[in-house]
Amino acid sequence: MTSTVDRAFEACLYADDDSALDTGASLLAADPACDAELARRGREFVAAAWRRGWQPADVVRIVRRELDDVHLRLVSELIRAQAADDRARGPRWRAQLEALTPDTAPRADRFSHATAVLELYRLLLRLPALEPLEDSPAEPGRGARREHGDSRMLARIRALLAKAEATGFPEEAEALTAKAQELTARYSVDEALLDARAPTHDAPGACRIGVEPPYEQAKAVLLDAVATVNHCRAVWNEPLGFSTVVGFEADLEVVELLYTSLLVQAQSAMTKAEAAQRAGGRRRTKTFRQSFLAAYAHHVGTRLRAAAETPVSEDLLPVLATREVAVTDRLDRMFPETTTTRLRGVSDEAGWTEGTEAADRAQVRARRPLR
Numbered sequence: 001m002t003s004t005v006d007r008a009f010e011a012c013l014y015a016d017d018d019s020a021l022d023t024g025a026s027l028l029a030a031d032p033a034c035d036a037e038l039a040r041r042g043r044e045f046v047a048a049a050w051r052r053g054w055q056p057a058d059v060v061r062i063v064r065r066e067l068d069d070v071h072l073r074l075v076s077e078l079i080r081a082q083a084a085d086d087r088a089r090g091p092r093w094r095a096q097l098e099a100l101t102p103d104t105a106p107r108a109d110r111f112s113h114a115t116a117v118l119e120l121y122r123l124l125l126r127l128p129a130l131e132p133l134e135d136s137p138a139e140p141g142r143g144a145r146r147e148h149g150d151s152r153m154l155a156r157i158r159a160l161l162a163k164a165e166a167t168g169f170p171e172e173a174e175a176l177t178a179k180a181q182e183l184t185a186r187y188s189v190d191e192a193l194l195d196a197r198a199p200t201h202d203a204p205g206a207c208r209i210g211v212e213p214p215y216e217q218a219k220a221v222l223l224d225a226v227a228t229v230n231h232c233r234a235v236w237n238e239p240l241g242f243s244t245v246v247g248f249e250a251d252l253e254v255v256e257l258l259y260t261s262l263l264v265q266a267q268s269a270m271t272k273a274e275a276a277q278r279a280g281g282r283r284r285t286k287t288f289r290q291s292f293l294a295a296y297a298h299h300v301g302t303r304l305r306a307a308a309e310t311p312v313s314e315d316l317l318p319v320l321a322t323r324e325v326a327v328t329d330r331l332d333r334m335f336p337e338t339t340t341t342r343l344r345g346v347s348d349e350a351g352w353t354e355g356t357e358a359a360d361r362a363q364v365r366a367r368r369p370l371r
Helices: 004-012 019-030 032-051 056-066 069-083 091-098 109-125 142-166 170-197 215-231 249-279 288-310 317-334 348-363
Strands: 204-212 235-239 242-245
Touching: 004 019, 004 032, 004 109, 019 109, 019 317, 032 069, 032 109, 056 069, 056 091, 056 109, 056 204, 069 091, 069 109, 142 170, 142 249, 170 249, 170 317, 204 249, 215 242, 215 249, 215 288, 235 317, 242 249, 242 317, 249 288
Parallel strands: none
Antiparallel strands: 204 242, 235 242
């Protein structure tokens, strides 16, 4: 006998328009006995997304982008429920689960709830396959040996960047960001040397970082620059709104931290620049903001590349070269075909000038020699 859930799914889940949603939602709303089965099917859709290469943060990101807050709450609840039956995952996956927002909103009426569930399931069903990131549990012993030192160093870097973002004084932000960059360089090199001396070497991993609209092209360029200078590589997926960053775990963590901080600083600087333009009687537009962020990304990238040219000691060169080869090999296996793109919509001279000046203030000073 066909269940209510099956009939509802047949009515609307595979349709290309919304005309059948009311039919499916009405069937589900009229049959409270189907609630458990409906939830079980949702957990299956989530598990299927994992098999297609998605991770919790990816699913949350696409739901936020395509649907509404009610769907975010529903998918967060499904992901948490599915985790109880899931296999062991790595630390990055666990962190994504911990970041899920608890559902504290009152539940809507049955028809509205069923409609939202069907809209969410339809999105989950249509998710394309992604390149698997293979986030597996850390090896026994090695992860435990590094965890305490890592968390302490990363906490210091986070604290410095948070202060740089919060201050209203460019000079203070410069000093704080420079210190964070210094710690980042030391952290990366310490990890490389530690791995080189270990009996079993780490392999490069990968993570996805959201590149959200508006002005996502400029943001993708900024992320690429941050990734490259920190021994990683980034590939932008424009349709799905993220970049996949490939590198060793310690470097991936600091790429995410630095990119996020630079975005916050850019947004703050752009807001001040727009206010100054308005005070001068000039109206700022979308083209100003696009040009501002494009210039910011371009100039920060130039400064980051200059910082990367800092010489390193001879004994460290083979270690870094080996890791660079490993990262490139992993990238080529994940993305055998990539294309390049050019920034579009950069036509506002004032925006470009202001963005370049903001990039100067974001300061990424040359690192001291690594040894």
